Amino acid sequence: MRIDVVSIFPDYLAPLELSLIGKARQDGLLELNVHDLRDFTTDRHRTVDDTPYGGGAGMVMKPEPWAQALAAVAADRPAEAAKPVLIVPSPAGERFTQATAHELAEEDRLVFACGRYEGIDERVMEWAAGHFTVRPVSLGDYVLNGGEVAVLAMVEAIGRLLPGVVGNPESLVEESHSDGLLEYPVYTKPSNWREREVPAVLLSGNHGNIAQWRRHEQYRRTAERRPDLLAEFDAGRLPRADRTAF
Ligand code: ADE
Numbered sequence: 001m002r003i004d005v006v007s008i009f010p011d012y013l014a015p016l017e018l019s020l021i022g023k024a025r026q027d028g029l030l031e032l033n034v035h036d037l038r039d040f041t042t043d044r045h046r047t048v049d050d051t052p053y054g055g056g057a058g059m060v061m062k063p064e065p066w067a068q069a070l071a072a073v074a075a076d077r078p079a080e081a082a083k084p085v086l087i088v089p090s091p092a093g094e095r096f097t098q099a100t101a102h103e104l105a106e107e108d109r110l111v112f113a114c115g116r117y118e119g120i121d122e123r124v125m126e127w128a129a130g131h132f133t134v135r136p137v138s139l140g141d142y143v144l145n146g147g148e149v150a151v152l153a154m155v156e157a158i159g160r161l162l163p164g165v166v167g168n169p170e171s172l173v174e175e176s177h178s179d180g181l182l183e184y185p186v187y188t189k190p191s192n193w194r195e196r197e198v199p200a201v202l203l204s205g206n207h208g209n210i211a212q213w214r215r216h217e218q219y220r221r222t223a224e225r226r227p228d229l230l231a232e233f234d235a236g237r238l239p240r241a242d243r244t245a246f
Contacts, residue, residue, distance in 0.1 A: 001107065001162055002031040004073045004084075005151055006066075007114035008048055010034045012148035021156055024165045032155070040068035049117050058118040066113065066124045073111055074131040084109035086132035087154065089147030090119065093136030096154060098177035100137065104154075105161035112154070114147030174214075180233045181222045184214040 005013055013034045016022065024030040038046040049059035074084065085107050094100075104110060111132060113120065128134050139150045160166050176183040187198040201213045222230050 001029075001105075001110065001159075002033075003110045003112070003155060004033045004035060005112045005114065005155075006035045006037050006069045006073065007146075007148055007151075008037045008116055009114075009146070009148055010036045012114075012146075013151065015152060016155055020165055021159045024159055024162065027164070029162055029164050030159055035069055035073065037065050037069055040065045040072070052118060056118075060118050061115055061120040061124075063121040063124045063127070066120055067127060070111065070113065070124075070128055070131065077109065082108070083132050084111050086111045086113060086128050086134045088113045088115065088120070088125065088134065088136045089139070089144075089150035089154070090115060090136045091138050091141070091143050092119075093138040096137045096139055096150075096157075098157070101154070101157040101161055104158050110158070112147065112151045114151060116146040180229060181218040182226060182229070184217040184221070 007013065016032055017025070021030065021032075025032055037048055041047060048061055048065050050062050052058070052060045070086070077084070085104065087104070087110060089112065113124075113128075125134050125136070137150075137154070139153055144150060161172065163169075166172055172178065174183065187202060191198045191203060199213065201209050204210070219230075222233070
């Protein structure tokens with residue numbers, strides 16, 4: 001997969017050189033290019049923002065530097081290639097979920113446009129639809145100062161789903177949101193730590209009982225912490241052996 005990120009703070013994306021995603025880049029599983037939006041301005045001050053039409057607080061990102069930057073990124077592909085997906089992080093976007101991460105992990109090319117201030121001139125998104133599949137995406141119902149932190153989260157969530165990035169692909173199966181429930185609690189040695197025992201079933205060696213206990217814990221946790229997820233959860237999708245846990 002190839003990912004391009006356009007931002008006025010390219011250094012914000014430096015953590016993507018570390019850990020699993022950094023290794024995936026070194027191993028050639030992921031190509032990631034960060035572009036400075038100001039390189040696509042033409043004035044002496046490298047201006048990227050201006051006051052909003054209609055008035056109001058804050059500044060809006062000017063359309064032309066964005067069109068220049070996105071056109072350059074879009075043009076950098078073979079003629080027969082499909083349109084890349086343009087992800088615009090915004091609290092006004094559709095919600096980013098594990099399902100979105102899986103969907104986007106299937107794409108060959110993703111481009112992220114990091115807005116700052118009050119956002120990007122809306123006409124950029126209309127214009128970009130001619131070159132990209134445009135998806136405004138929100139991490140959650142809160143407001144960040146810009147798209148960069150959201151891109152760090154999304155690239156990590158998507159990148160770890162690419163084949164070969166996570167060493168043991170089984171660890172992707174039994175984690176929160178993989179089956180609509182939160183993950184079960186985990187423990188390691190010692191079995192008694194500061195007078196706290198690991199649940200006995202985990203030491204029993206009985207794999208059936210362990211699987212059932214884990215399912216039950218997933219359900220209990222989800223009911224307690226995320227009742228909204230339980231409402232959507234369909235126990236009928238689980239393998240028959242797991243359904244007895246409920
Ligand atoms: N930019 C600002 N707030 C955001 C959010 N909640 N999600 C994604 N991008 C954002």
